[in-house]
Amino acid sequence: MHGRLISGAEQVGLRRPNFESLRKGQNRLLQPVPGVLLALLLALAGHALADWLGKDLMDMPKSPVSPIMMAILLGMLLRNTLGLPAWADAGVRFSLVRLLRLGIVLLGIRLGLGQAGTIGLQALPVIIGCVAAALVLVTWLSKRLGLSARLGTLIAAGTGICGATAIVALSPTIRARDDETAYAIACITVFGVAAMLAYPFLAHWFFAGDALKAGLFLGTSVHETAQVAGAGLVYQELYSSQQALDTATVTKLVRNLGMLVVIPLLGFLYQRQASDSVAATPWYRMVPLFVIGFALMSAFRTVGDMGDQAFGVLARADWQWLVAQTKSLAELLLAIAMAAVGLGTSLRGLQAIGLKPCAVGLFSALLVGAVSLLLISLFF
Numbered sequence: 001m002h003g004r005l006i007s008g009a010e011q012v013g014l015r016r017p018n019f020e021s022l023r024k025g026q027n028r029l030l031q032p033v034p035g036v037l038l039a040l041l042l043a044l045a046g047h048a049l050a051d052w053l054g055k056d057l058m059d060m061p062k063s064p065v066s067p068i069m070m071a072i073l074l075g076m077l078l079r080n081t082l083g084l085p086a087w088a089d090a091g092v093r094f095s096l097v098r099l100l101r102l103g104i105v106l107l108g109i110r111l112g113l114g115q116a117g118t119i120g121l122q123a124l125p126v127i128i129g130c131v132a133a134a135l136v137l138v139t140w141l142s143k144r145l146g147l148s149a150r151l152g153t154l155i156a157a158g159t160g161i162c163g164a165t166a167i168v169a170l171s172p173t174i175r176a177r178d179d180e181t182a183y184a185i186a187c188i189t190v191f192g193v194a195a196m197l198a199y200p201f202l203a204h205w206f207f208a209g210d211a212l213k214a215g216l217f218l219g220t221s222v223h224e225t226a227q228v229a230g231a232g233l234v235y236q237e238l239y240s241s242q243q244a245l246d247t248a249t250v251t252k253l254v255r256n257l258g259m260l261v262v263i264p265l266l267g268f269l270y271q272r273q274a275s276d277s278v279a280a281t282p283w284y285r286m287v288p289l290f291v292i293g294f295a296l297m298s299a300f301r302t303v304g305d306m307g308d309q310a311f312g313v314l315a316r317a318d319w320q321w322l323v324a325q326t327k328s329l330a331e332l333l334l335a336i337a338m339a340a341v342g343l344g345t346s347l348r349g350l351q352a353i354g355l356k357p358c359a360v361g362l363f364s365a366l367l368v369g370a371v372s373l374l375l376i377s378l379f380f
Helices: 019-030 033-057 067-081 086-110 113-144 149-162 164-170 178-206 211-221 225-239 242-256 259-273 289-304 316-343 349-353 355-379
Strands: none
Touching: 033 067, 033 086, 033 316, 067 178, 067 225, 067 316, 086 225, 086 242, 086 289, 086 316, 113 149, 113 211, 113 242, 113 259, 113 289, 113 355, 149 164, 149 178, 149 242, 149 259, 149 355, 164 178, 164 259, 178 211, 178 225, 178 316, 178 355, 211 225, 211 242, 211 355, 225 242, 225 316, 242 289, 289 316
């Protein structure tokens, strides 16, 4: 045997298991766990702090303080004082992406397809008005302040459509530089978090507690999907209104689909002015999968509500229990994601951006909010 013995496993053609690869795979799976646990701990601490402030300190039967808001603020405090530990980074990113999207998908069980479709149609005129205002006026102001057309376009798209997702999808289409992309995302993140914390109060006051109008406002004026979900949760906790969260979520998901129209249009306009050819972003990369997942979960709820037994198998009481547990799981996942939003928000990033991009980011946030308030007041 050429001077060596052949093991039984090698004789039958079997390979030795690669334990090093298995260990690396396990490490990759476990890597997000510490960060997710940190976000969960902050979510629980936010709930405890809100209860203490409202019930113990203010001596009220129900705390007027939002646990979600407390979790976000605790995360921001930790990130901007002690800093985010390196071991938590993977888990924070996992919470912001995977857990957030799963939570939004599961949230679809709160609405049947008919309800979701009605909300989407109602929101469409407001969405179109806000997106158009952002694209036209923010781009104009950017030019007036001497910013590059690419940076102005990125901030406008991020504000009007769906935050960082729109910015990342649009960047290669208009050949934006890395620093321009980073500046735009920083503006969207900081001012979007500010809107997420302030707009639930503004919506309740301005619309006199009308949950439908408040939800439409939150869904069209707050930037990121995560921020809209957070604003809707804060409103739900403060004013005991599920309708506002449902309306805000559906409105934002419809708004996200605006990427299918706006990004190819902006790419086309850029190509007309540029001398080099630009690779277009494939359309299927502009359809967030969690939008489809939300619709499928809504269809699941619609079918389950039909007949005396859900799907001909589950008794009505069992089906209602399953729906309730799914809602609770969705809100838990979103609470963890909101704590991760706080952990992922660095205020120091504004120092590197400069005053002009910050001014454009602030203007764009206030503009979209003002246009949303105006259109909802006129049409609803």
